[in-house]
Amino acid sequence: PRYTLQGIVENEVNSISAARGLYLQGVRPGDILQIPATNSLASLPWAYSKACNEYLGVLPVTTGSGVVTATRRQLEIAFDIGVNCWMSFPEYLARLAQAAKDEFGRDVRELKTKMITTFLGPDTEGTLRAHLEALWGCPVYDNYGVNEVGHGALECSHRKGLHFMEDLSYFEILDTDSGGAVAHGKVGNLVATVLYRKIFPIIRYNLRDLGRMISTDTCDCGSSFRRMDHFLGRSDNMVRMRGVNVYPMGCLPAVRSDPRTTGEWVCEAYDAVVDGRAREELTVHVEVRRDAGPLEGLQARLETRLKNDLGLSVGVKLVEEGKLETVANLGEGKAKRLIERRQAYLKNK
Amino acid sequence: PRYTLQGIVENEVNSISAARGLYLQGVRPGDILQIPATNSLASLPWAYSKACNEYLGVLPVTTGSGVVTATRRQLEIAFDIGVNCWMSFPEYLARLAQAAKDEFGRDVRELKTKMITTFLGPDTEGTLRAHLEALWGCPVYDNYGVNEVGHGALECSHRKGLHFMEDLSYFEILDTDSGGAVAHGKVGNLVATVLYRKIFPIIRYNLRDLGRMISTDTCDCGSSFRRMDHFLGRSDNMVRMRGVNVYPMGCLPAVRSDPRTTGEWVCEAYDAVVDGRAREELTVHVEVRRDAGPLEGLQARLETRLKNDLGLSVGVKLVEEGKLETVANLGEGKAKRLIERRQAYLKNK
Structure with a gap:
């Protein structure tokens, strides 16, 4: 890295x-x-x-x-x-x-x-x-x-969005394709200019982190620093799947919506053959609690919800608690959320 | 730890x-x-x-x-x-x-x-x-x-012993058995009193690190801070072997005296039976360079030198470069220099 x-x-x-x-x-x-x-x-x-x-x-x-x-x-x-x-x-x-x-x-x-x-x-x-x-x-x-910017944004005790540290850095939210400004409330790449950094200078640096502006109003805490939504994932970790842009981190709300999951998941992209034709597939491995009780309906429920959230039909595979580490790299630090197995993408690495 | x-x-x-x-x-x-x-x-x-x-x-x-x-x-x-x-x-x-x-x-x-x-x-x-x-x-x-003391002593550019940082800590060198002061130039436990430390206070703290005073004269660098020899090992890592106190770190000068070794070693203490009687033995595993050339005489030379340095007959076993890690734990950080296999000592752990 x-x-x-x-x-x-x-x-x-x-x-x-x-x-x-x-x-x-x-x-x-x-x-x-x-x-x-x-x-x-x-x-x-x-x-x-x-x-x-x-x-x-x-x-x-x-x-x-x-x-x-x-x-x-x-x-x-x-x-x-x-x-x-x-x-x-x-x-x-x-x-x-x-x-x-x-x-x-x-x-x-x-x-x-x-x-x-x-x-x-x-x-x-x-x-x-x-x-x-x-x-x-x-x-x-x-x-x-x-790392290159420092503390970009944080929640005050009111927790109504993350205040950009606007006295330290200037943030823009730009369209992931065109690079133009996005409308208020739309998701785009965070682009940072750090006002104090000389080693090395950070000027309109496209972080390829996805963000969304929530509010430009003065917060109940008294600060007028603009507020963004939670960090929404990486645009360069995006999977282009059958013409749809999918962000592995976009699975989080679905996975965490059901208390029977441990809240952990990993996406696996791979080549499959369906009806004799090559087709890209995405399977979301979702970890299930040991004490979850009956799991009936869970897989179908997650598949429906993920199709809705991601705009793409994906498969869900339920994984026993503690077993996800054999496919993913969870644990300390940042979790790995995408395993890329498609030949066309592996070749380019 | x-x-x-x-x-x-x-x-x-x-x-x-x-x-x-x-x-x-x-x-x-x-x-x-x-x-x-x-x-x-x-x-x-x-x-x-x-x-x-x-x-x-x-x-x-x-x-x-x-x-x-x-x-x-x-x-x-x-x-x-x-x-x-x-x-x-x-x-x-x-x-x-x-x-x-x-x-x-x-x-x-x-x-x-x-x-x-x-x-x-x-x-x-x-x-x-x-x-x-x-x-x-x-x-x-x-x-x-x-860790508890901080920077205890350091070499100036004249490299004639390590200056105690006497404005920060007061060091004594005390007999490992009696706790009394040792004569100038004799080896003993370093005992530290840190002058600035409150969390937590360090007062006459026996470090069980072995040191020896080299000079109390003013150094060519102009400092009158007293100088000690190199750190000489741990007194609590001492092996009592057939009545003799052996410090595993005491093997360093011998091992490093021959350019055919990699300079790495580990001591192994174990029980043996010699002439039908139980006896404690110490074998020093010494790593030998791949490009060392002929090794003849090396084992005997090291055994003689170690007997002289340690005051005890020990066996030397030559180990191929890179293979010592299977017995020791060399690599990053502090090396492990003693493997204890004697039943009487293992029982007490």
Whole structure:
């Protein structure tokens, strides 16, 4: 993957904006924030650690991701010292909650967590947020960030969209094909110009992340910074399938709409032969809870809903809990949501 | 392993002392320092990164260890952006040099590295240093540090012992058995009192690291901070073998004294039966270079030298290059130098 280097100004502003987000989301001096995320060239966990140390009077617990500090150990440390705030990714937060039960027979709600700040992705109906809030028993806040840009947008405590950090970066939302401005409320590529960054300059940089403007009004929190919807996925991770543009992340609302799923899925694109003719197919592997009970009707329900959401007929294959990792790469960090097996696309790699 | 948490003062002083070391060892504004070491609860790489950003005008390349960023990728980044200074461990620096040849057919000396700062361990005869300097074509400086203490001691450019950072910590060298002061020049446990640390306080903390005072005179660099020898190993990793105290790290000078070895070794303690009687044995597995040529006499030579250095007869077993990892845990970070197989010691674990 790419690497991003940054100078002292970029580093400092990153930590100030992380501190701003944490403060707006309720973190206060004396809190203890655990940060299970990989500290390498990615700036995210560095910014949060520095924010805690230098701007918030908060103790950062810099465990790194599960690759660096095992999940079991992450939990031991948290219970041991009374961590009460978390910055991590949704998949890993869910895994931590499960591991607490499996490994220690404890509930993470014993931690009496004050807040979690995370990156919910296209959780437009709030099911992922509700799931995490139920697991952890605390408010969960969404953010949007990119290594080359820093903290792009964040939720204030009113949670009515993600405020662009407009004093730090100027965001445009442009049509994925034409590059022109999209109408208010329409989905397009996020394009960023960072006002403070010199190493290296970011000017009208097309992030190929999909966003949508929700409001340009002043928020109840008093800020007039424009607000966008949740991050809606990647435009370059798009699958062109029988003439339709499909974004793997677009499956999230459907998958999370049924409590019998674990909320995890992965899309598999492949070549098939139907009636003697080659045809591209998409199967969505959806993980199902061990304690889901009867599964009847689930597959058909998800297929109907996905056809509606994606505008394309796709197949759904139900996968036993914990087995999705054999097809996908879930776990720490960002989940992989697309497995490309079509010859025409593999050749170009 | 233990975790160490620190507040803003500890964090700040750690970065100042890292900056001090780097500056004394020749790092200047505009340099680029790569830091292949795990950024987690251990404070080391954090201190160096912050030193670069906030005190030195140096660009830190925070790749993390090989677990986080693959060795191949570490090298690509270094060659790509012209890294000219390194902070890492000896084993990993040697691996990077080898990987550059194996993976890219390049020599790390092409990087025209200005300096390397590292942790040489008990390299009392300078063979490890000479090996790394030959591989990299640049000066190599030693340091001594501990997570709970910070930067304990470092070499200035005169390299006549490691200056204790006496304005930050007070060090004593105490007898490993009696706890009393040892005579000047004798080996004992390093015991530290940290003058600035409150989270948590470190007062006469027995590190169980072995040290030896070299000089209390003013150094040619002008500093009167007392100087110790290289870090000499762990007293709690000591093997009591037939009444003799053996420190696995004590094998380093012998192993590195012959250019036919790769400089890597691991000690294996086990129970044997000799003449019908149980007896504890120690075998030192020593890795031999692929291009070593004739190995005759090497085993006997190492056994003689080790008997002399350790005060104990031990067996030497020569191991093909690259095969030691099947017994030891070499590679990134700190190497494991002792495999304990004696029943009496395993039972107590």
